[in-house]
Amino acid sequence: MRKTAAVPVIRSARARDARALAELAESTFRATFGAMNSAAHMQTHCRALYGEAIQAAEIADPDRETLLCEHDGGLIAYAQLRWGEAPECVVATRPGEIQRLYVADAWHGAGIAQALMQASIERMRQRASDVVWLGVWEHNPRALAFYRKVGFAVAGEHVFPLGGDPQRDLVMVLPLAARGGRSHA
Numbered sequence: 001m002r003k004t005a006a007v008p009v010i011r012s013a014r015a016r017d018a019r020a021l022a023e024l025a026e027s028t029f030r031a032t033f034g035a036m037n038s039a040a041h042m043q044t045h046c047r048a049l050y051g052e053a054i055q056a057a058e059i060a061d062p063d064r065e066t067l068l069c070e071h072d073g074g075l076i077a078y079a080q081l082r083w084g085e086a087p088e089c090v091v092a093t094r095p096g097e098i099q100r101l102y103v104a105d106a107w108h109g110a111g112i113a114q115a116l117m118q119a120s121i122e123r124m125r126q127r128a129s130d131v132v133w134l135g136v137w138e139h140n141p142r143a144l145a146f147y148r149k150v151g152f153a154v155a156g157e158h159v160f161p162l163g164g165d166p167q168r169d170l171v172m173v174l175p176l177a178a179r180g181g182r183s184h185a
Contacts, residue, residue, distance in 0.1 A: 008071040008115070009071075010067055011067070012067060013065075013078075015060065017059065018053070018059060020074075021068065021075065021078060022050050022051055022054070022055045024077075024102070024104065025100070026050040027104070029042075029046065033137070033162070036139065037163075041164060041165045044164065066078060069103075077101075077102060077112045078102060078116075079101040079116045079117075079119070079120045081097065081124065083127060083129065084097075086131075088156070089156025090133045092173075095129060095130070095131050096124040096127060096132050098132060101117065113146060120132075121176070124176060131175050131176065132173070132174045133155070134171075134172055136172060137168075137170075138157075155172065156171045
């Protein structure tokens with residue numbers, strides 16, 4: 001699949017992307033966490049968060065933005081960003097959250113996550129966020145290493161309910177410089 005000449009493209013999601021996004025969101029979440037969690041908790045979580053109608057509503061929400069990465073017309077990765085409230089440990093005037101960032105297994109190691117992260121951070125700057133934050137499961141060493149490499153640091157923790165299983169997420173933050181200044185990344 002990766003052998004074709006087309007270069008992956010990152011763009012904002014549109015309403016017509018909801019079905020494909022729902023499929024990618026569920027499949028990448030299951031691939032990342034399915035082996036470490038019960039099937040029942042995974043099913044409950046996916047049913048509650050990844051349906052086509054749910055993704056359509058998130059795409060339409062003015063306090064969210066979904067970035068899609070596509071290759072040869074198919075989705076291979078995505079990031080969902082949102083603005084608003086943040087956990088108490090996030091010290092910011094205008095926090096922005098990277099709620100989700102997932103890459104299809106076949107594209108791991110191809111630089112897609114880095115490109116999507118940079119596009120996400122740029123969107124945060126465009127929306128005047130002073131801090132980017134995210135939650136990452138404490139048992140996800142690959143993601144923790146990636147976020148640290150980008151410049152995120154642990155600021156606290158919160159509970160992430162996976163189905164009926166309350167799990168511990170580490171809250172990581174990345175301060176952004178004011179316009180014209182330098183980033184802390």
